[in-house]
Amino acid sequence: MKLDFDKESQIFHLSNTHISYVFGVLRNGHLGHYYYGSKIDGPFQVAYFRKAVNRGLTNYLYEDDFSFSLSHERLEYPCFGTTDYRMPAIHLRDKKGSNVVDFKYVSHLVISEKPEITGLPCARGMGETLTLIVTLEDSLLGATLELTYTIYSELPVITRSARLKNTGDHPLVIHQLLSMNLDFYDSDFDVIHLHGDWIKERHVERFPLHYGLQSIGSSRGASSAIHNPFMALARKACTEHVGEAYGISLVYSGNFTIGAEVDSDGHTRLSAGINPFQFQWTLNEGEVFSSPEAVLTYSNTGLNGLSQSLHRFITDQIIHPKYKGRLNQILINNWEATYFDFNEQKLMAIAKEASALGVELFVLDDGWFGRRNSDRAGLGDWYVNLEKLPGGIGQLSKAVHEMGLKFGLWIEPEMVNKDTALFKSHPEWVIGDPERPRSHGRNQFVLDYGRPEVVDAIYEQLIQVLDHASVDYLKWDMNRNITEAFSTLLGERQGELYHRYILGVYALYTRLLARYPEMIIESCAAGGGRFDMGMFYYAPQAWTSDNSDAVERLKIQYGTSMAYPLSAMGAHVTAIPNHQVKRSTSLKLRADVAYFGSFGYELDLTKLSVEDKAEIREQIAFYKANRETFLHGDFYRLISPFEGDRNITAWQVVSKGGLRSILGYYQVLAKPNEGLKTIKPVGLNPHGRYRVSCMESPVSGSFLMNFGILMKPAFNGIESTEVHDGDYQSRLILIDQI
Numbered sequence: 001m002k003l004d005f006d007k008e009s010q011i012f013h014l015s016n017t018h019i020s021y022v023f024g025v026l027r028n029g030h031l032g033h034y035y036y037g038s039k040i041d042g043p044f045q046v047a048y049f050r051k052a053v054n055r056g057l058t059n060y061l062y063e064d065d066f067s068f069s070l071s072h073e074r075l076e077y078p079c080f081g082t083t084d085y086r087m088p089a090i091h092l093r094d095k096k097g098s099n100v101v102d103f104k105y106v107s108h109l110v111i112s113e114k115p116e117i118t119g120l121p122c123a124r125g126m127g128e129t130l131t132l133i134v135t136l137e138d139s140l141l142g143a144t145l146e147l148t149y150t151i152y153s154e155l156p157v158i159t160r161s162a163r164l165k166n167t168g169d170h171p172l173v174i175h176q177l178l179s180m181n182l183d184f185y186d187s188d189f190d191v192i193h194l195h196g197d198w199i200k201e202r203h204v205e206r207f208p209l210h211y212g213l214q215s216i217g218s219s220r221g222a223s224s225a226i227h228n229p230f231m232a233l234a235r236k237a238c239t240e241h242v243g244e245a246y247g248i249s250l251v252y253s254g255n256f257t258i259g260a261e262v263d264s265d266g267h268t269r270l271s272a273g274i275n276p277f278q279f280q281w282t283l284n285e286g287e288v289f290s291s292p293e294a295v296l297t298y299s300n301t302g303l304n305g306l307s308q309s310l311h312r313f314i315t316d317q318i319i320h321p322k323y324k325g326r327l328n329q330i331l332i333n334n335w336e337a338t339y340f341d342f343n344e345q346k347l348m349a350i351a352k353e354a355s356a357l358g359v360e361l362f363v364l365d366d367g368w369f370g371r372r373n374s375d376r377a378g379l380g381d382w383y384v385n386l387e388k389l390p391g392g393i394g395q396l397s398k399a400v401h402e403m404g405l406k407f408g409l410w411i412e413p414e415m416v417n418k419d420t421a422l423f424k425s426h427p428e429w430v431i432g433d434p435e436r437p438r439s440h441g442r443n444q445f446v447l448d449y450g451r452p453e454v455v456d457a458i459y460e461q462l463i464q465v466l467d468h469a470s471v472d473y474l475k476w477d478m479n480r481n482i483t484e485a486f487s488t489l490l491g492e493r494q495g496e497l498y499h500r501y502i503l504g505v506y507a508l509y510t511r512l513l514a515r516y517p518e519m520i521i522e523s524c525a526a527g528g529g530r531f532d533m534g535m536f537y538y539a540p541q542a543w544t545s546d547n548s549d550a551v552e553r554l555k556i557q558y559g560t561s562m563a564y565p566l567s568a569m570g571a572h573v574t575a576i577p578n579h580q581v582k583r584s585t586s587l588k589l590r591a592d593v594a595y596f597g598s599f600g601y602e603l604d605l606t607k608l609s610v611e612d613k614a615e616i617r618e619q620i621a622f623y624k625a626n627r628e629t630f631l632h633g634d635f636y637r638l639i640s641p642f643e644g645d646r647n648i649t650a651w652q653v654v655s656k657g658g659l660r661s662i663l664g665y666y667q668v669l670a671k672p673n674e675g676l677k678t679i680k681p682v683g684l685n686p687h688g689r690y691r692v693s694c695m696e697s698p699v700s701g702s703f704l705m706n707f708g709i710l711m712k713p714a715f716n717g718i719e720s721t722e723v724h725d726g727d728y729q730s731r732l733i734l735i736d737q738i
């Protein structure tokens, strides 16, 4: 891992054993981008990097010179205002109203410590890292721009961010300050991204890049379930296991944009950062503004290779090291078991069954506070509802602990209902234009977390509860997005609202974790509405989706795995008919899908038959025996629910060290009169000998990976060959190295 800087050519080369990232100073002092991809060694043909050809009708920077136009350069951090018409990375306004900016290289610095970004989550710099900070200046404007690049010793990853300082004597207005920009010489790519909505999050879409701008983003105040802050550009021939792909993720939970723009030369610009729509930030003299961090990942081992690097990056660099290797607790959550209708007896009965079955954590969901008997009241009044829980959370958590379970509690601290003391005493703390009607979402309104006093007030209320109970786990929910974005505090600076809001959310996370360092937070936003690296910086796991139907989860978990590790994905077995889609599937299928995540149950265990309870006891024992593999093994996607006839999904985890591998094979609908099929596991040692749960005698890794495992049809028109036939089948195949 090193930085080579050639003084004469002013070219920077960041590299480790996997990748090279090369850029340099252009004739006009701006930075040009030259290369990001598999490791390349010097000496470089520098003239290639600088090569420009005379072009026809365009705009040129220098008189009598028809070769230097920024339109035709590949740029590292494009400025708005001169000869480049593509999406800029930086767009400002100065005191005279000019938007033209011109940041030129001044100096650079290399450090071994990974810098933090004040107020924002970012990679932690665990292990060996190298950071390059390049300083640029626009002296006329009175501003410096620092571009920060970090490279990690074992990962094909570069993280980037930008930091603007006003060094002049008048305020500047920032319209756009993106986190990264990457220009390619071609556009021979497909775009892959994760789109969706509530209860259908992170579905995979892949389409060919076309001329012009194609972008995803959010302007809702949260990264959102609509688009996840992740995009990949994959070579056309790139499959799960072969070929080149680039990934961009943002360590940010608010409004974002990620875009790919193909210009008239067929070159591609990939950029990402805070969404400029609805963003405007006044930077006064001496102030600094930092962009969120972007994570650039490169793979030459297909999309699965890209995902595995992202999984490792999140586990090693984003999630707090105190959770490293953590075996997520098997939980029971009472939400789908009781909704708001519970009392202490009911909860204790569920906890008792859970404890007897081997569950480890009891999570009390929504409804324990204020007058929260429905979703019309309570949010903002964070005191215990003594009618439901006369002994308070203190007594309940004690009783749960006495059963040998850990105790978890639900909160939704960013919201308020109208019918609460908080709303009545501080209507100005609620986001909305006081002269216009405020829209509600689930009967609730969003608190203005850009106001420090709001964060203080919620913090004070929450610690009154948490200080007087023994809470091991907090589920932090967020069930609606911002509308009528207006803060009574901000006056003309309303463009700052969304970013200030998310900084306030991060500030509350930071304060709660500082006060309760042992407490684990699960993030949740009506399921997966804020499933991003920003959140994982604070909360090592998230509720993946409010949709817990096993068939729907195949798509949701498959898509989520593109960019996030299994240890971060909450996955619960729930009751049938399923509450979201009313589908009934076997207990086996529900568990076979949920094992590939942070496993738990969310149903009324007191209402189950003796047979179901016996099956659950076995499931829990199986998950415990294989938990490390499920949570921290290498994950491989084998058959996609988004491709082909979409009837089969298959995936696999391989334990660290490779001794155990578990393959999940799922068939949604039964097919008539089917023949034999094979499924080929991956990630095995070709020379190793393996015992396979569905084979009679041991075979080699090379046999398994090349010939495959024969899958009998469940029903071939004459006989059933499986216990579970008909629709919604699953098989788990255990592959053990001998």
Ligand code: DGJ
Pocket: 335, 365, 366, 410, 477, 479, 524, 525, 526, 527, 543, 545, 546
């Ligand atoms: C949405 C969450 O995703 C659910 O799990 C549950 O906590 C409800 N909110 C409670 O209101």
